[in-house]
Amino acid sequence: MIPSPLPGQPQLHYRNQSLYLEDCRLADLAREHGTPLYVYSTASMLEALAAYRRGFAGRRVQICYAMKANPSLAVLQLFAREGCGFDIVSGGELARVLAAGGDPARVIFSGVGKTRAEMRQALEAGIGCFNVESEAELEVLSEVASAMSLRAPVSIRVNPNVDARTHPYISTGLKGNKFGIAHERTLATYQRAAALPGLRVVGIDCHIGSQITEKTPFLDALERMLDLVAAIEAAGIAIHHIDLGGGLGINYNGDEPPAADALWARLLERLDARGYGDRRLMIEPGRSLVGNAGVCLTEVLYCKPGEQKNFCIVDAAMNDLPRPAMYQAYHAIVPLEDRAEGREPVVYDVVGPVCESGDWLGRDRSLAVQPGELLAVLSAGAYCSAMGSTYNSRARPPEVLVSGSAAQLVRTRESVSDLFRNERLPGNNA
Ligand SMILES: Cc1ncc(COP(=O)(O)O)c(C=O)c1O
Ligand SMILES: N[C@@H](CCCC[NH3+])C(=O)O
Numbered sequence: 001m002i003p004s005p006l007p008g009q010p011q012l013h014y015r016n017q018s019l020y021l022e023d024c025r026l027a028d029l030a031r032e033h034g035t036p037l038y039v040y041s042t043a044s045m046l047e048a049l050a051a052y053r054r055g056f057a058g059r060r061v062q063i064c065y066a067m068k069a070n071p072s073l074a075v076l077q078l079f080a081r082e083g084c085g086f087d088i089v090s091g092g093e094l095a096r097v098l099a100a101g102g103d104p105a106r107v108i109f110s111g112v113g114k115t116r117a118e119m120r121q122a123l124e125a126g127i128g129c130f131n132v133e134s135e136a137e138l139e140v141l142s143e144v145a146s147a148m149s150l151r152a153p154v155s156i157r158v159n160p161n162v163d164a165r166t167h168p169y170i171s172t173g174l175k176g177n178k179f180g181i182a183h184e185r186t187l188a189t190y191q192r193a194a195a196l197p198g199l200r201v202v203g204i205d206c207h208i209g210s211q212i213t214e215k216t217p218f219l220d221a222l223e224r225m226l227d228l229v230a231a232i233e234a235a236g237i238a239i240h241h242i243d244l245g246g247g248l249g250i251n252y253n254g255d256e257p258p259a260a261d262a263l264w265a266r267l268l269e270r271l272d273a274r275g276y277g278d279r280r281l282m283i284e285p286g287r288s289l290v291g292n293a294g295v296c297l298t299e300v301l302y303c304k305p306g307e308q309k310n311f312c313i314v315d316a317a318m319n320d321l322p323r324p325a326m327y328q329a330y331h332a333i334v335p336l337e338d339r340a341e342g343r344e345p346v347v348y349d350v351v352g353p354v355c356e357s358g359d360w361l362g363r364d365r366s367l368a369v370q371p372g373e374l375l376a377v378l379s380a381g382a383y384c385s386a387m388g389s390t391y392n393s394r395a396r397p398p399e400v401l402v403s404g405s406a407a408q409l410v411r412t413r414e415s416v417s418d419l420f421r422n423e424r425l426p427g428n429n430a
Contacts (some may be wrong), residue, residue, distance in 0.1 A: 006334065008251030008292045008379055011041040017338040019376055021295060023405035027336045030297045030374050033398055033409060036316035037297045038385045040070075042078060042403035044293035045381075048260070049082060052285065055264030059281065062128075064108050066246045066286030067093055069382040074401045074410035075290060076100035085128065087246070087284035091118040094125060104128075108243065108282065110157065110207070112137075112178055119144040123152060129282075131157045131205045131243070133180055138193055145198035154193055155203035155243055158186050160224040164209030164217045164247065180206065183224060190232045201237055204229060207245025207284060213257040215266055218244070222267055226274050243282035250291040252379050253330040260288060287382040294381025296321050296397070297336065298361075300373050301353070303346070310348045312367060314375060317352025318359040319391040321377060321384045325358045333362045336374035343368035350375070354392045393419055 006012050011022050019026045021041050030037055052063055064085035067076060071093065076086070077100040085106025086097045097107055107127040109118075112134065119141055122130065132138050132154050145152040159180030175182065181189050193199050208221050222244060229239050244267070249257040258266075271277050298316035323329035333350055350362040361377055369375065377384075388396055395418060399411035 006332065006378060008255075009044070009295075010047070011044040011293070012295065012376075012378070014338055019334065019336045019338075022402050024402040024407045026295070026297055026376060027374055029400055029402075029407055030299070030336065033400060034413065035297050035299045035374065036320050036397040038294060038380065038397055038399040038411075039297065039407075040072070040075065040290070040294045040381055040399065040401050042293075042401060045075065045078060045290055046082070048289045048293065049079070049084070051260040052264065052283070052289075055261035055268075056281075059268065060278070061281045061283065062106060062241075064106065064243075064282055064284050065289055066284045067097065068386060069286030070290045070294070070386050071096055072385070072399055072401075072410060073100045074399070074408070076102060078401075079289070085282075087286070088127075091115075091121045094118075094122055094127070098125065108155075108205075108284070110205075110284070114141075116140060116144050119152070120148065123148055123150050127153075129153045129155050129202055129241075129243075131155050132193070133157045135181065135185070135189055135192065138189065138196065138199070142196035142198035147198075151198055151200040153202045154199050155201075155205040155241070156181055156186060156189050156193065157205045157207070158183060158225065158228060160206050160208065160221045162208050162217050162221045162224065164212045165214060166209045166211050166247075166249070183228070186228050187231050187235060190237050191235060194237050201239070203241035203243055203280075203282065204232070204239050205243035205245065205282075208247060210247050210287060211249040211255075212247045213249040213255050215258050215263055218247070218263060218267060219270060221245075222270055226271075226276060229276070229279075239279075241280040241282050242276070243284065246284040246286050246288070248285060248288040250287055250379060250382070253332065257288075260285075291382035292379050294379075294384065296377040296380040296384060298375050298377065300369050300371050300375060302371055303348070303369070305346075310346055312348035312350045312365075312369065314350055314352060314361065316361065316377065316397070317354040317392070317394065318356065318361075319354055319389045319394050320352070320397050321361060321380060322387045322389070323383060324361050325356070326387070331362065331380060332378040333365055333367070333375050334378065335367065335369055336376055339373070340368040354394070390414075390419055395419060 089111035318325040395414035
């Protein structure tokens with residue numbers, strides 16, 4: 001028997017030895033829509049949001065969902081209806097927020113490489129704030145806004161040089177990272193921003209990394225940010241909001257990140273102690289809102305014994321769920337039907353059909369499965385479908401959103417003909 005509920009995913013449990021997300025039997029969804037298939041739980045996302053809100057009770061806080069984690073229109077619509085804003089990093093993301101009914105005034109635009117066209121698009125939409133990441137970007141934004149007879153609302157993203165103690169590819173607040181403006185250059189950059197005709201300073205911002213499982217890096221970043229706010233305001237520039245970014249981790253494999261409400265209770269204590277308790281706050285959580293709300297369902301195609309390794313070959317691959325291949329990330333993998341009794345488990349590498357040895361979803365997993373049976377890759381709500389590609393000309397999987405016993409197909413399966421959509425054979429331009 002597999003323990004239930006499963007770690008990190010409160011809405012996922014076995015009932016009569018069959019895996020359910022909320023009240024939906026996942027094997028039924030896999031049969032109806034085929035595999036690979038992503039399934040997301042509404043209750044799980046709402047509960048994650050509620051945990052933040054409990055932590056912020058009575059404070060002025062704008063939660064801006066970092067939509068890069070999961071840009072499904074259905075997920076965006078859910079957060080928009082809950083009154084959330086959005087942290088975006090491209091014009092494409094802005095278009096998706098607007099299509100999902102999000103409020104542009106609650107959009108903040110991060111990213112080191114905003115183009116002039118993206119700046120214009122965001123100014124036309126009337127977004128809430130640009131989180132500016134370099135002095136050069138500041139000059140360009142002022143120029144673009146002035147040409148539109150506007151003043152762009154800006155925060156400077158500070159690189160506080162704090163170690164988030166996470167995977168090096170997803171640490172963003174260290175001196176060696178490309179993000180933000182060095183702590184030491186911040187005051188001078190604010191003075192320049194205040195002098196530029198096309199800008200209006202509204203806040204200050206930082207984001208130190210992702211999948212952070214300790215409170216200390218957040219606390220260290222907060223102290224540095226408050227030191228800067230004091231220095232900037234002493235120079236006569238008002239900071240209306242403090243944005244502390246996202247980055248709170250989730251439980252993939254026994255990780256024990258602080259709960260959102262406990263983390264924020266601690267951060268608010270420090271804000272109060274330093275006299276900034278009534279300042280408007282912004283946060284940009286991504287993974288912690290959606291990561292444990294999703295699973296990716298896949299069918300076992302073949303079991304292939306080997307001399308050194310046994311392979312369980314499934315129909316999902318690195319193009320569908322790239323985190324293991326990219327970061328050696330761990331995602332739990334469990335059967336949709338718990339049939340282990342009477343079967344001898346085998347230790348497998350769970351791999352996909354893509355022609356790369358890096359195409360694996362799990363290593364050394366003990367499973368009692370046979371071809372034709374179904375597996376669920378857990379904690380697949382964040383940075384999984386979002387980072388998917390069509391590598392090996394594989395069509396993108398569909399997505400289903402469940403709520404109680406209701407299940408809705410919110411992204412249809414891409415057909416193989418979709419893969420030709422934007423291509424022409426040269427000389428055949430008619
Ligand atoms: C600027 C910015 N804000 C927010 C996030 C969201 O991070 P997470 O998904 O770890 O909460 C990211 C991604 O790391 C980011 O780059
Ligand atoms: N893609 C990363 C997170 C990146 C965060 C974006 N700045 C992951 O899957 O863990």
